[in-house]
Amino acid sequence: MSEFLLEAQELNTRYGSSHILHGVNFKIRYGESLALMGRNGMGKTTLIRSMLGLVRPFSGQVRARGEDVTGAETYRISLMGIAYVPEGRGIFSSLSVKENLLMAARPGPTGKKDWTYDRVLDRFPRLAERLKNGGNQLSGGEQQMLTIGRALMTNPDLLILDEATEGLAPLVSREIWKIVREIRESGIATVVVDKNYAALTAISDRSVILVKGRVVFDGDSEALNGDSELIAKHLGV
Amino acid sequence: MNKAIEIIHDEHMALAAVLNAMLHIVDGIESRKSVPDFELLSLIVKYIAEVPENLHHPKEDQYLFTFLRRKWPASTEVLAQLEKEHRGGGERISSLQSALSEYQRLGDLGFQKFSAEARTFAAQEWRHMSLEEKKVMPLAREYLAKEDWNEIYEAFTRNGNPWQGTNQEYDRMFTRIVSLVPPPLGVGPESDTE
Ligand SMILES: Nc1ncnc2c1ncn2[C@@H]1O[C@H](COP(=O)(O)OP(=O)(O)O)[C@@H](O)[C@H]1O
Ligand SMILES: [Fe+2]
Numbered sequence A: 001m002s003e004f005l006l007e008a009q010e011l012n013t014r015y016g017s018s019h020i021l022h023g024v025n026f027k028i029r030y031g032e033s034l035a036l037m038g039r040n041g042m043g044k045t046t047l048i049r050s051m052l053g054l055v056r057p058f059s060g061q062v063r064a065r066g067e068d069v070t071g072a073e074t075y076r077i078s079l080m081g082i083a084y085v086p087e088g089r090g091i092f093s094s095l096s097v098k099e100n101l102l103m104a105a106r107p108g109p110t111g112k113k114d115w116t117y118d119r120v121l122d123r124f125p126r127l128a129e130r131l132k133n134g135g136n137q138l139s140g141g142e143q144q145m146l147t148i149g150r151a152l153m154t155n156p157d158l159l160i161l162d163e164a165t166e167g168l169a170p171l172v173s174r175e176i177w178k179i180v181r182e183i184r185e186s187g188i189a190t191v192v193v194d195k196n197y198a199a200l201t202a203i204s205d206r207s208v209i210l211v212k213g214r215v216v217f218d219g220d221s222e223a224l225n226g227d228s229e230l231i232a233k234h235l236g237v
Numbered sequence B: 001m002n003k004a005i006e007i008i009h010d011e012h013m014a015l016a017a018v019l020n021a022m023l024h025i026v027d028g029i030e031s032r033k034s035v036p037d038f039e040l041l042s043l044i045v046k047y048i049a050e051v052p053e054n055l056h057h058p059k060e061d062q063y064l065f066t067f068l069r070r071k072w073p074a075s076t077e078v079l080a081q082l083e084k085e086h087r088g089g090g091e092r093i094s095s096l097q098s099a100l101s102e103y104q105r106l107g108d109l110g111f112q113k114f115s116a117e118a119r120t121f122a123a124q125e126w127r128h129m130s131l132e133e134k135k136v137m138p139l140a141r142e143y144l145a146k147e148d149w150n151e152i153y154e155a156f157t158r159n160g161n162p163w164q165g166t167n168q169e170y171d172r173m174f175t176r177i178v179s180l181v182p183p184p185l186g187v188g189p190e191s192d193t194e
């Protein structure tokens, strides 16, 4: 078994004629929590999409649980225990909250069934009150809870959260960070993208910074947090 | 980041978010956009009464402030003021609590008093936390050594630590508050007067 749950080697991705990712190397171990950082437009979402089969890299390799999945179908990759909460959430708006959750339900790739429908509702009490509502009737915070809940229903080993708290008020954002922390503590690996770098480095073991489609930092989150020069240079804060 | 500071900072953020939610609710009632939800208001007041007292101030008084004073005696004055404010916390919160029970008992007649108490309370807490964040934390970062921070963090997370056991209870309370506060601040039901 590979030491890595998901890895990208020398990934190059284009949109049309624009070359976006330039030889990106990226790895995440079982149980590890990783912060993926970089200013807007630096290629974070493209990297995630390239690894999950949502866009096909023109060169390089993606491996999940040691197996080559370069350009494989997204659904197949998700069955390997990799759940994805995209930026802008991706709720099925014509389905109810309950349907959104139930259609995702399945044991993880190793048979793990930690997250059941009841447990998700217990963790997200607000969703329990919205079961019959359609996805399109939910507020931003409720949608984010629903997408995270839906991802957990697949009993993943890795949860990827793109723009975890974008557009959410501080009260709800904090609740989301709290949930991410619990997910992490339960042993699920996490890759989180967010603009709140302080919160991000606080809940991650390792940070990766992308600048114009290249990895410029890959190291300990604690070290990064102490390095205000590096943060200013690459993240502009 | 420095994990001990991170814990203090996170508790400040949580408290600030809850205070902010309280003021948002008060504004909503004042502008007649919403009707009071006393279950939520009581929960919020309970949170801001118990969390600082049981979870947060002990970390500052017994550890952060104690270490800082030892390492940098010139901080005594500002720390004395903050400690005094901690000691006055009980009194401030009990005026807020009684204004809330009056409001619940009297209805509209009790609103003015409650909203004034809520605003005063929040403003005092903001000022207090901002002094800690802007003045005390930078000094602490500067004057405390890595070993001090390790010791503080170790104390914050030690098993059997009186403020640890209650953590989960307050986490659940926070989740409950978030799920009751109306949007856009929380994910609770729209609260309108229609
Ligand atoms: N579907 C697309 N077609 C063309 N260009 C795109 C597309 N999606 C993103 N881009 C471009 O690719 C670059 C990286 O975008 P993205 O991966 O979304 O960055 P990030 O997630 O770091 O903000 C940006 O310059 C963006 O404009
Ligand atoms: Fe304090």
Ligand SMILES: [Fe+2]
Pocket: B012, B056, B060, B129, B132
């Ligand atoms: Fe404080």
Ligand SMILES: [Mg+2]
Pocket: A044, A045, A046, A087, A162
């Ligand atoms: Mg993006």
